[in-house]
Amino acid sequence: MTTTKPYASNLPHINLLHYFYSHSLPLLLWYTTTTCLLSKMADTNALRERRKDASDNSPLTKTTTNVTSSQAAEKKVKKSLNKLAAEEDSAPFSLVDLLRSLVFLVIASCGLSYVITKDSYIWGLKRPNWSQVEVIKAYWNGPLQLTDADLPRYDGTNPELPIYLALNGTIYDVTAGRRHYGPGGGYHFFAGVDASRAFVTNCFEEDRTPDLRGVEEMFLPIDDEVVDKEIVQKIGSGGFKKLKERERREAKKSVDGALGHWIGFFENGGKYPKIGQVKREKGWETKGEKPALCENAQKGRKKRTIPEGGI
Known part of the structure; x- marks a missing residue:
């Protein structure tokens, strides 16, 4: 079974873009903020010089310097002007300037991303799992519980219903992959059912069942009378028994590794949210007839070889 690679992996240059984006954004932010601060300081210094010139050249200042009795008033006026200038100079950097810079950077980044990727405004990054509508619904409504008989309703044949896939008793919403899991898709046989056995054996027609009994036989060597006799002669009947137990x-x-691979794919992929569990009666895995090993899995078995060294 093949999986569809994320969009970013299909663009050979996208990793470089991610690197550039993640490293250049802080630098651009620092540069823009520093520029605004320097501009603010320059404007403040210019304003202070203009106020100083205005106060020195004002008629009030010229008059009071020539009148001895007005020196106290002159000092008071200058003190008031200097106090006013100091209060205005001490005003903090405008939050509006900072927000304007941030908004500009975000818009520029989104526009550049769409021009380069032709598809995404966020450089092909995957949407966080927690922000998906299906995940939010699952958290709001609580875990969904369906029986094996309920699952076939959600195999994609009804376009009004979501598409569910179950694996090892856990239900995932694969509606986002309708092209693959819906009717006519390459993975449609996994939709509307818990086909855990098929995930291990790759027998997609015969093993659409969660029953894993006996599936480990596909990894066991084939008994061969001649080879087994040689092994017994070499390690004894007790050693041969231990060998088969180890096998x-x-x-x-x-089996656990093969199934765990696909569980990790759905759990950590981020595309298909986990929404509930399959409801089954206790002890279901021991009831009924054990499934036979499918033909393809049987063909993949190899003959037992004489072990090197000890058991």
């Missing part, structure tokens, strides 16, 4: 343990680990 089964390793086979079960292989």
Whole structure:
């Protein structure tokens, strides 16, 4: 089974763009903020010089300098002007200037992203899982519980309903991948069912079931009378028994690893949110007839080889 790569991985230059974007944005922000501060300081110094010239050249100042009795009033006027200038000079950097710079950077970044990627305003970054509508609905409504008999309703044949896929008892909303999981899609056989067994065996027609009993046999070697006899002669019947026990343990680990790979894909992929659990009766996995190993899985088995060294 193949998976569709994220959009970003389909653009060979997008990683470079991500690097440039993530490193240049702080620098641009620092540059813009510093420029605004320097401009503000320059305007303030110019205003202070104009006030000083105005106060020195004002008729009131010229008159009071020639009149001894008016010196006190002159000092008071100058003190008031200087106090007013100091109060205005001490005003903090305008928040509006900072917001204007940030908005400009965001708009410029979005525009450049769309021009380059032709598709995304955020450089092909995936939308966070928590912000998806399906995830928000799942949190709001609580975990969804469906039976195996309920799942087929959500296989994509009804366009008014979402598409659900179950894996190891967990339900995922794969509506975002309707092109793949809907009717006619390459993975439609996974929709509306818990096909955990098929995820391991790749027998998509026969193994659309969550029953994993006996699936480890696909990883077990085929019994061969001649080879097995040689092994018994080499390690004894007790050693041969231990060998088969070890083979089964390793086979079960292989099943867990194969299933765990796909669980990790849906859990960590971020595209298909987890929305609930499949409701089953206790002990369901031990009831009914054990499924037979499918033909393709059976063909993949190899003959047992004589082990090197100890068991």
